[in-house]
Amino acid sequence: xxxxxxxxxxxxxxxxxxxxxxxxxxxxxxxxxxxxxxxxxxxxxxxxxxxxxxxxxxxxxxxxxxxxxxxxxxxxxxxxxxxxxxxxxxxxxxxxxxxxxxxxxxxxxxxxxxxxxxxxxxxxxxxxxxxxxxxxxxxxxxxxxxxxxxxxxxxxxxxxxxxxxxxxxxxxxxxxxxxxxxxxxxxxxxxxxxxxxxxxxxxxxxxxxxxxxxxxxxxxxxxxxxxxxxxxxxxxxxxxxxxxxxxxxxxxxxxxxxx
Amino acid sequence: xxxxxxxxxxxxxxxxxxxxxxxxxxxxxxxxxxxxxxxxxxxxxxxxxxxxxxxxxxxxxxxxxxxxxxxxxxxxxxxxxxxxxxxxxxxxxxxxxxxxxxxxxxxxxxxxxxxxxxxxxxxxxxxxxxxxxxxxxxxxxxxxxxxxxxxxxxxxxxxxxxxxxxxxxxxxxxxxxxxxxxxxxxxxxxxxxxxxxxxxxxxxxxxxxxxxxxxxxxxxxxxxxxxxxxxxxxxxxxxxxxxxxxxxxxxxxxxxxxxxxxxxxxxxxxxxxxxxxxxxxxxxxxxxxxxxxxxxxxxxxxxxxxxxxxxxxxxxxxxxxxxxxxxxxxxxxxxxxxxxxxxxxxxxxxxxxxxxxxxxxxxxxxxxxxxxxxxxxxxxxxxxxxxxxxxxxxxxxxxxxxxxxxxxxxxxxxxxxxxxxxxxxxxxxxxxxxxxxxxxxxxxxxxxxxxxxxxxxxxxxxxxxxxxxxxxxxxxxxxxxxxxxxxxxxxxxxxxxxxxxxxxxxxxxxxxxxxxxxxxxxxxxxxxxxxxxxxxxxxxxxxxxxxxxxxxxxxxxxxxxxxxxxxxxxxxxxxxxxxxxxxxxxxxxxxxxxxxxxxxxxxxxxxxx
Numbered sequence: 127x128x129x130x131x132x133x134x135x136x137x138x139x140x141x142x143x144x145x146x147x148x149x150x151x152x153x154x155x156x157x158x159x160x161x162x163x164x165x166x167x168x169x170x171x172x173x174x175x176x177x178x179x180x181x182x183x184x185x186x187x188x189x190x191x192x193x194x195x196x197x198x199x200x201x202x203x204x205x206x207x208x209x210x211x212x213x214x215x216x217x218x219x220x221x222x223x224x225x226x227x228x229x230x231x232x233x234x235x236x237x238x239x240x241x242x243x244x245x246x247x248x249x250x251x252x253x254x255x256x257x258x259x260x261x262x263x264x265x266x267x268x269x270x271x272x273x274x275x276x277x278x279x280x281x282x283x284x285x286x287x288x289x290x291x292x293x294x295x296x297x298x299x300x301x302x303x304x305x306x307x308x309x310x311x312x313x314x315x316x317x318x319x320x321x322x323x324x325x326x327x328x329x330x331x332x333x334x335x336x337x338x339x340x341x342x343x344x345x346x347x348x349x350x351x352x353x354x355x356x357x358x359x360x361x362x363x364x365x366x367x368x369x370x371x372x373x374x375x376x377x378x379x380x381x382x383x384x385x
Numbered sequence: 386x387x388x389x390x391x392x393x394x395x396x397x398x399x400x401x402x403x404x405x406x407x408x409x410x411x412x413x414x415x416x417x418x419x420x421x422x423x424x425x426x427x428x429x430x431x432x433x434x435x436x437x438x439x440x441x442x443x444x445x446x447x448x449x450x451x452x453x454x455x456x457x458x459x460x461x462x463x464x465x466x467x468x469x470x471x472x473x474x475x476x477x478x479x480x481x482x483x484x485x486x487x488x489x490x491x492x493x494x495x496x497x498x499x500x501x502x503x504x505x506x507x508x509x510x511x512x513x514x515x516x517x518x519x520x521x522x523x524x525x526x527x528x529x530x531x532x533x534x535x536x537x538x539x540x541x542x543x544x545x546x547x548x549x550x551x552x553x554x555x556x557x558x559x560x561x562x563x564x565x566x567x568x569x570x571x572x573x574x575x576x577x578x579x580x581x582x583x584x585x586x587x588x589x590x591x592x593x594x595x596x597x598x599x600x601x602x603x604x605x606x607x608x609x610x611x612x613x614x615x616x617x618x619x620x621x622x623x624x625x626x627x628x629x630x631x632x633x634x635x636x637x638x639x640x641x642x643x644x645x646x647x648x649x650x651x652x653x654x655x656x657x658x659x660x661x662x663x664x665x666x667x668x669x670x671x672x673x674x675x676x677x678x679x680x681x682x683x684x685x686x687x688x689x690x691x692x693x694x695x696x697x698x699x700x701x702x703x704x705x706x707x708x709x710x711x712x713x714x715x716x717x718x719x720x721x722x723x724x725x726x727x728x729x730x731x732x733x734x735x736x737x738x739x740x741x742x743x744x745x746x747x748x749x750x751x752x753x754x755x756x757x758x759x760x761x762x763x764x765x766x767x768x769x770x771x772x773x774x775x776x777x778x779x780x781x782x783x784x785x786x787x788x789x790x791x792x793x794x795x796x797x798x799x800x801x802x803x804x805x806x807x808x809x810x811x812x813x814x815x816x817x818x819x820x821x822x823x824x825x826x827x828x829x830x831x832x833x834x835x836x837x838x839x840x841x842x843x844x845x846x847x848x849x850x851x852x853x854x855x856x857x858x859x860x861x862x863x864x865x866x867x868x869x870x871x872x873x874x875x876x877x878x879x880x881x882x883x884x885x886x887x888x889x890x891x892x893x894x895x896x897x898x899x900x901x902x903x904x905x906x907x908x909x910x911x912x913x914x915x916x917x918x919x920x921x922x923x924x925x926x927x928x929x930x931x932x933x934x935x936x937x938x939x940x941x942x943x944x945x946x947x948x949x950x951x952x953x954x955x956x957x958x959x960x961x962x963x964x965x966x967x968x969x970x971x972x973x974x975x976x977x978x979x980x981x982x983x984x985x986x987x988x989x990x991x992x993x994x
Contacts (some may be wrong), residue, residue: 139908148425157628157630159748173861173907174905174913175911175915176912178426180431181434182594184743186594187429188425188426188429225910225911231909232426234425236540240535245490245531245532256891257487258500259492268492271524272523275428275527310492313490329603
């Protein structure tokens with residue numbers, strides 16, 4: 127038989143106008159995750175308690191919230207890993223506007239993505255219209271493409287969370303999206319200007335909080351953001367590179383512009 | 386009069402999984418305006434959970450593969466009640482649809498010569514599944530999403546559709562509400578593509594998300610479209626069984642494709658005990674040969690763990706019923722044993738099955754590189770759905786199209802793993818293409834005639850009724866849903882008989898009564914209790930359709946196993962069950978002969994036997 131215990135959950139209830147933590151007590155069975163407790167509370171005590179969820183398997187990234195102050199997927203947070211003798215605090219993400227209870231308005235993320243230049247492949251390598259890539263060439267972007275868009279990295283990023291610079295900085299999620307495109311072996315697009323300007327990569331001061339909360343364990347900072355920063359530096363701040371490009375521009379211009 | 390906001394597009398796509406996104410991309414490429422509504426956020430639809438891969442005869446790993454072999458495999462797996470034309474189009478077009486994903490940025494695992502790698506899967510003669518580790522669905526949905534958002538599609542997230550609207554016979558629009566604020570919305574369109582996915586939430590143990598409530602099936606049925614093959618519900622052989630909170634969660638067939646074996650508590654590899662006649666010639670009869678197949682030996686036959694899902698699920702049920710199950714009521718699935726055969730097995734498992742490793746480690750305290758998993762069957766997929774024209778995906782209602790899981794025909798009595806993702810792409814594209822063509826050839830249907838407005842008012846009033854009912858002896862929507870799931874699980878599950886199904890029909894009538902008296906608290910702002918109440922209608926409609934079709938097919942075939950008619954019956958070998966709504970509003974079921982397969986395809990089937 128499964129041993130059952132009881133635990134108290136302090137859940138933030140409210141909307142854009144006001145809200146407060148309310149206590150709910152529910153039974154805890156072996157293997158339960160925070161989302162199970164939320165569902166039990168919905169079924170029996172608070173049917174209008176709002177939370178997003180879909181797959182309940184850590185694959186869709188819908189049930190993001192803050193559990194005891196840490197950004198987490200509720201479906202992957204085991205109660206056995208929490209000190210349930212104390213109340214478990216569950217509240218919505220802070221980097222986005224509140225809609226209701228545990229639900230925030232994450233639509234900004236979808237607007238940001240739309241502005242990033244899409245994938246633009248080189249011409250196919252083979253006459254049948256296909257390409258050739260080696261596994262070791264795609265290993266590094268396969269890491270970024272594991273992203274489930276839970277936006278927990280956006281939630282914890284101080285540029286977005288504390289400074290609310292949503293109009294100047296795209297956040298870690300979209301920096302690794304750009305990294306996945308820029309490092310795609312077939313891609314021919316150049317996104318470095320935007321990274322430096324509209325997308326604000328300079329605002330990231332590599333505190334690595336995003337990496338710490340990523341449920342897919344993507345090395346967002348080390349493998350994604352820092353290499354992108356290096357590309358921006360190479361293009362804009364390396365004096366030798368700058369001189370070389372200046373020289374090249376001059377040479378390119380000469381035939382049409384004879385002295 | 387109900388208040389609502391109106392949106393107008395040439396084509397409206399309902400659903401944002403693989404089929405919906407592919408349809409929307411195709412329609413927008415054809416130059417018409419496209420709207421898309423989805424119950425969840427974009428990119429979260431159930432496609433994201435697909436693990437194993439996309440079946441397509443690319444012949445990158447085994448050059449003997451081609452569309453004919455894929456066609457024959459699909460028909461054999463479906464026990465020959467598939468719509469042959471759909472199986473033919475699917476086998477022929479899937480390779481192009483996969484290559485197209487690569488052109489849109491998808492990154493599949495590679496062969497040594499740099500092409501798309503393909504893996505083994507149940508019922509597929511050759512390694513055929515293009516994949517990315519065990520997160521192929523995520524790769525597919527993200528590729529389609531990222532490609533689609535640059536094509537000017539109007540996406541409305543977190544919208545539920547309550548009813549479709551017709552002008553005379555033809556489709557004219559869809560009416561629903563937004564989950565965020567509970568406001569009503571009218572979507573007018575010249576053509577509508579249903580791509581709403583499955584029905585898993587009709588069952589207690591399922592791999593499906595909350596939103597797989599059979600909305601598309603029910604919406605189409607209520608406006609006069611036919612449902613076909615509804616008795617065929619796929620129970621995936623391997624779902625997690627422990628701990629209880631994850632029971633039903635999918636364990637990819639890719640585990641078996643990579644060499645995983647099924648054993649009972651006595652350590653017996655029971656899949657060797659019973660191999661169906663139609664698969665005997667292509668199945669290994671000893672462990673050694675099965676393992677050589679997994680290593681890519683082209684002269685070896687595949688291990689019995691890679692028989693079709695219907696058969697594997699039944700063998701697992703047999704082991705459990707006869708007392709050879711594991712402590713938590715499953716059987717063992719072991720991939721860790723391959724360390725006896727290959728060096729660096731731990732690394733290999735983590736690289737080929739990263740999600741499975743993570744899922745068991747994080748949720749089940751099991752390290753799959755060291756110990757076996759406990760697994761049992763879980764409701765996974767419905768082969769049945771909206772009856773469509775195989776070439777255009779249009780239903781019997783002019784202007785109403787369907788693609789993906791909510792449409793039917795390609796899979797017959799049982800779907801092969803990997804054929805779903807390719808189905809989404811092949812028929813999603815076709816549905817988008819022909820919906821756009823229909824939209825160009827037709828004007829907008831009328832909504833504002835008095836009778837239409839009447840429909841909208843009635844639907845809106847019914848939708849708000851649960852707020853009125855609360856407190857007056859009303860039912861809890863979650864309780865009705867849970868009780869329905871129990872009945873479907875026990876009476877219309879893997880092993881069926883007429884007696885239990887007839888009693889399920891009686892129970893369903895009571896659930897309709899209870900559903901009419903559900904009450905909810907709170908207001909219309911993001912209210913899950915209210916949303917659950919509104920989903921009951923779809924769940925009840927599809928549950929009744931499944932039950933009636935399953936009673937009508939008095940035989941065992943593919944996913945349907947009847948203990949009271951345990952054999953295949955010739956009388957049902959060449960018919961489909963068809964469900965329609967009669968004029969008096971009751972649900973009718975009839976048998977209809979299959980379309981006759983042309984000779985050139987009959988020869989393909991014979992050659993591949």
